[in-house]
Amino acid sequence: MIETIVLDVGETLTRDDRYWATWADWLGIPHHTISALVGAAVVQGHDNSQALQLVRPGIDIDAEYAAREAAGRGEQLGERDLYPDVRPALAGLQEIGIRVVVAGNQTAKAGTMLRGLDLPADLVVTSAEWGVAKPDPAFFARALEASQAMPSETLYVGDHPANDIFPAAAAGLRTAHLRRGPWGYWWADDPAVQAAADWSIDSLTDLLDLVSY
Structure with a gap:
């Protein structure tokens, strides 16, 4: 039981659509591009973060996360x-x-x-x-x-x-x-x-x- x-x-x-949309805006790419790259990562069995690596090879995700927060464009989560x-x-x-x-x-x-x-x-x-x-x-x-x-x-x-x-x-x-x-x-x-x-x-x-x- x-x-x-x-x-x-x-x-x-x-x-997760808003999460990825905000990353697309931060990286300066269309929303559909990040969605397609996330899809590619999924079907290949990679972690979702691979999508960000494809857009910007060598990206320091933690550093970018902190930069987004400092710029007032950080993580959001609501109803x-x-x-x-x-x-x-x-x-x-x-x-x-x-x-x-x-x-x-x-x-x-x-x-x-x-x-x-x-x-x-x-x-x-x-x-x-x-x-x-x-x-x-x-x-x-x-x-x-x-x-x-x-x-x-x-x-x-x-x-x-x-x-x-x-x-x-x-x-x-x-x-x-x-x-x-x-x-x-x-x-x-x-x-x-x-x-x-x-x-x-x-x-x-x-x-x-x-x-x-």
Whole structure:
């Protein structure tokens, strides 16, 4: 029985289109160009940051991030970035007694902005705040601590096979692969992903039926 659900953030709870659009504006390229490059990185199994490297080889992403913040053009995250199923699904899970934890690979600033949205969640935390990022096994050890449940009673939900499904399964958690966003759609039918995921879902509201089994 599932007691706790831990959810990824990017392309699980939040849309990444504004994130990539702001990078395109900062680098001075069309939005469709960065979208195409992110797509290329996805189908080749690379990290999304490869898209920025293709635009500006050798880019220091941390330095550029800091420069964007200093210029007042930094990270933004608000209600409009949430997928429409997020609030009803999370609220519904809490109503039936499921502990809801939000934990993804984001900055500390993103953690503050996410908590400012007052999501129906028992805990909202980011990799920067934990000091360890996916797919490091230590991230999933922290997720299990936050879960307050056994690995077999904890479900990790995400779109990214290499960052979410494979390492969560290796840590003993149950897994649900979300068919959403570039990674979610492209890798949904991959045999390795299907073998590693306990469930494949198309919406977070599917979790309400899933936990009742």
